[in-house]
Amino acid sequence: MANSDTYKGIYAMHKYWGKKPFNEISKFIEKYSEPNETVMDCFCGSGVTLIEAVKAGRKAVGVDLNPIAIKLAHASLTAVNIDEINKIFENIKTTLQETINSMYEMEFEGENTMVTHTIWKNGEPIEVWYRTDKEKKKIRAGNSTDIKMCNEPAIEAKWYPKSIMFENSRINVGKEQKVSDLFTPRALVGLSLLLDEIKKIEDEKLKEVFELTLSGTLSQASNLVFVIRRRKKNKGEKPRAEVGSWVIGYWVPEEHFEINVWNCFENRFKRILKGEQEIYSLFSEKSDSYMQEYVKLINGSATQIPIDDNSVDYVFIDPPHTNRVLYMEQSLMWNAWLGLDEEIEWDNEIVVTEAKNRKKKNSDNYNLLLDKAFGEIYRVLKPNRYFSLAFNCLDDNIWIDILNLSVHHGFEIRDIVPLEYSATSVI
Numbered sequence: 447m448a449n450s451d452t453y454k455g456i457y458a459m460h461k462y463w464g465k466k467p468f469n470e471i472s473k474f475i476e477k478y479s480e481p482n483e484t485v486m487d488c489f490c491g492s493g494v495t496l497i498e499a500v501k502a503g504r505k506a507v508g509v510d511l512n513p514i515a516i517k518l519a520h521a522s523l524t525a526v527n528i529d530e531i532n533k534i535f536e537n538i539k540t541t542l543q544e545t546i547n548s549m550y551e552m553e554f555e556g557e558n559t560m561v562t563h564t565i566w567k568n569g570e571p572i573e574v575w576y577r578t579d580k581e582k583k584k585i586r587a588g589n590s591t592d593i594k595m596c597n598e599p600a601i602e603a604k605w606y607p608k609s610i611m612f613e614n615s616r617i618n619v620g621k622e623q624k625v626s627d628l629f630t631p632r633a634l635v636g637l638s639l640l641l642d643e644i645k646k647i648e649d650e651k652l653k654e655v656f657e658l659t660l661s662g663t664l665s666q667a668s669n670l671v672f673v674i675r676r677r678k679k680n681k682g683e684k685p686r687a688e689v690g691s692w693v694i695g696y697w698v699p700e701e702h703f704e705i706n707v708w709n710c711f712e713n714r715f716k717r718i719l720k721g722e723q724e725i726y727s728l729f730s731e732k733s734d735s736y737m738q739e740y741v742k743l744i745n746g747s748a749t750q751i752p753i754d755d756n757s758v759d760y761v762f763i764d765p766p767h768t769n770r771v772l773y774m775e776q777s778l779m780w781n782a783w784l785g786l787d788e789e790i791e792w793d794n795e796i797v798v799t800e801a802k803n804r805k806k807k808n809s810d811n812y813n814l815l816l817d818k819a820f821g822e823i824y825r826v827l828k829p830n831r832y833f834s835l836a837f838n839c840l841d842d843n844i845w846i847d848i849l850n851l852s853v854h855h856g857f858e859i860r861d862i863v864p865l866e867y868s869a870t871s872v873i
């Protein structure tokens with residue numbers, strides 16, 4: 447059973463959909479494998495199974511088709527010196543904080559102010575939150591300077607992704623919509639400057655930490671942040687606006703926030719740092735050669751796993767649940783910003799989607815590919831060992847298909863148990 451502690455530290459560094467509660471997974475690992483044996487998750491997502499396996503002294507093999515998932519899993523299993531991380535952050539701060547903030551600085555009523563949040567409605571800034579030297583939060587109406595500063599920033603953008611997304615009304619992606627359309631011109635400048643600075647980091651491990659800080663920043667820095675309006679207790683009071691957060695889909699609400707990019711980055715960094723501290727305490731004493739021997743990560747398809755027959759002692763998987771989450775389409779924002787979207791093997795994704803240009807991705811294709819993946823699991827798993835499948839679906843027919851697939855490949859069903867996890871698993 448998941449509780450709020452389940453999604454702290456490492457597991458709160460970066461959003462990924464369908465994260466499983468680590469405390470539950472670790473019980474499965476303890477039950478079905480022994481120390482130094484090999485545990486595989488060929489739909490590893492953010493890497494929860496792998497992290498728990500290595501924590502329990504098992505070897506871990508992770509496969510996922512989604513490049514950002516493998517990057518996140520890799521970073522979560524790599525101890526990086528915390529002082530070095532802080533040093534790089536301070537360098538980025540010295541180089542960019544002032545420049546990025548200058549796009550949000552303006553004089554208002556004779557005071558120097560810094561805009562922290564703007565609420566846009568149909569292209570108009572209807573409410574602006576700002577701070578002054580004396581006060582942390584003040585609110586005013588938007589004006590023509592706000593529009594100009596946002597749409598015609600004084601600083602030129604560096605590279606940012608212009609990748610076209612798959613048209614799909616289910617996740618609110620329109621025809622020819624680009625990843626960059628999810629951001630204001632001002633946010634694109636700020637994010638592109640950060641990315642440019644991150645690309646200069648020479649040490650690959652440190653660079654990865656900051657790439658994930660940037661991709662973790664994207665959603666709060668985008669136009670996907672909706673406005674929560676709660677009624678005040680006193681009658682007649684105007685509802686107060688609160689900041690929402692991105693959950694799923696690319697819906698740009700009619701009324702949305704634009705949050706200062708530097709603040710988004712700094713806040714994400716604090717979260718990443720907490721995760722990195724946990725990673726350091728877990729894995730820093732294990733040598734590089736130990737980790738190389740104990741962790742194998744493959745950005746590829748579960749339908750073709752490049753490892754030997756009979757080489758795995760236990761498999762735990764949590765494959766995509768038909769059309770519940772469109773992992774690859776949803777992750778395009780992250781992958782595109784990190785330049786990881788060119789190599790995605792879209793045709794191999796196990797998913798059911800209504801995207802206009804992914805017509806083949808129906809339930810037949812889903813079953814066909816999942817069948818291949820089960821075949822691969824059977825091939826790599828040693829005889830008489832266990833394979834656990836987490837699945838969340840209300841459709842009895844899909845359950846029957848899944849159970850049939852297992853039996854068809856020669857697995858015997860030993861146990862079926864409920865696994866509850868909280869809605870906050872989108873963190």
Ligand SMILES: C[S@@+](CC[C@H](N)C(=O)[O-])C[C@H]1O[C@@H](n2cnc3c(N)ncnc32)[C@H](O)[C@@H]1O
Nearest residue numbers: 464465466489491492510511512747748764796
């Ligand atoms: C339910 S999620 C797994 C979440 C994971 N258990 C976690 O805790 O983060 C399913 C994963 O399957 C991946 N996937 C989809 N098709 C795949 C394929 N053909 N091979 C490998 N992974 C695939 C998706 O990218 C997604 O990360």
